[in-house]
Amino acid sequence: MTQTKQQEIHLVNRPTGTPAIEDFKFVECDVPSPKENEVLVRALYISVDPYMRGRMNDTKSYIPPFELNKAIVGGVIAEVAVSRSESFKRGDLVLGNLNWAEYSVAKETKLRKIDPNLAPLTAYLSVLGMTGLTAYFGLLDIGKPQEGETVVVSGAAGAVGSAVGQIAKLKGAKVVGIAGTDEKLAYIKNELGFDETVNYKSENFKEELKAATPDGVDVYFDNVGGDVSDAVMRLLNNHARIPVCGSISSYNAEGQDVGPRVQPTLIKTSSLMKGFTVGNYASEFEQGRNDLANWLQEGKLKYKETIVEGFEKTPEAFLGLFKGINTGKLLVKAAEPEYSKNR
CATH class of the missing domain: 3.40.50.720 (NAD(P)-binding Rossmann-like Domain)
Incomplete structure (x- = not known):
């Protein structure tokens, strides 16, 4: 891959009441490089979920709060761009708890390979997730x-x-x-x-x-x-x-x-x-x-998704949860597959 710069979405304020766009900031940074037993992945779909609102508060809970001025973390379906792991190869489709970023580095143990032939990709963030x-x-x-x-x-x-x-x-x-x-x-x-x-x-x-x-x-x-x-x-x-x-x-x-x-x-x-x-x-x-x-x-379980197009729309999609814009799972489509489509 030739891309060297990317965008991350950081939490920059702890909201009082309903979060606002100003609580998020797009930050340009270097595309990270994976170390041994790590992979570099490119985000395809990002999950926005109500529980994330609680993580924006600096209070004790079942999961640590998001850190200010660092990338927000959540469920992401991604494709492997660069692998330094024997468990994954370029083009593999994976699910993990990853940064709100165009690219993320993850340890091999923190990713799960998914099969698009068994169910649509997005199902792994919704009905099968x-x-x-x-x-x-x-x-x-x-x-x-x-x-x-x-x-x-x-x-x-x-x-x-x-x-x-x-x-x-x-x-x-x-x-x-x-x-x-x-x-x-x-x-x-x-x-x-x-x-x-x-x-x-x-x-x-x-x-x-x-x-x-x-x-x-x-x-x-x-x-x-x-x-x-x-x-x-x-x-x-x-x-x-x-x-x-x-x-x-x-x-x-x-x-x-x-x-x-x-x-x-x-x-x-x-x-x-x-x-x-x-x-x-x-x-x-x-x-x-x-x-x-x-x-x-077996056709006994159905699901519906509301998909917002564009990585840059991720904060807006998150805020939309509290306005009830979604029926079913609310997702952001960050990118089209690039490496997996050529396999």
Whole structure:
């Protein structure tokens, strides 16, 4: 390769409230050179995810915060440009946790080779990647849906929520999806097979949610927190299970997020409420990927992506998460394959 300079995207401010474009900076730097047992990769698709907002705060969490004035790191599908590893060769397609940069150097142990013949490339960042695995383990290990039970999913048209609803249907449950636009509601009902849908922006949201769950709620997969989750909590059945995956309603809150206290409800209904991250299940990823891939190949699992074109649009795409611009997984297409297409 002849390119010697590249662009990286750095976090330069810790946002207060909703992040702004000014919190990011494009920095020109040298294309790095791999050392022994390392490879240089070129970014093709970049994942933007809600959890990244938490990493912009300098607070203790399950994962360290992003460092200021350094490249942001996230899920990336890339192609190998230069290899100094016996495990990879030029043109291999890989998945890794990499810099928001045109090129990155990674240790061979930090990359996983992917096969575009088994599924489209982008599926490895969505239904066969972190979001699909999050849905799979959170629902099946914590939610444990049973045939005939009612499962409610918030953020139901997102990458995780849309997979949760479909997996719950595979287990024989009735599924109620909550989303914020008529287009998203039509997608999860008509294309994904959700039984009922409710628009959380409706003036009559609470009444409509209750009407959609006449037998109460046995499993609530919580992606959003806030007022939506407060409304669902009032409808829990005895021994309900609540996997807590996300709380996007409060990610940009400037003060303490205060709402109804859930303890009395949990006590009265003997319900289980458990937070988790997909990393808790790392030792079981292979089984999860196999099941998801089988359902995908059998046509039992569908997915949708919102793809923003251009590496330079990455910060804008990230900010779009908090405006609900996406149906399904939100990705940035950074480049067309160059080295793999010539193989």
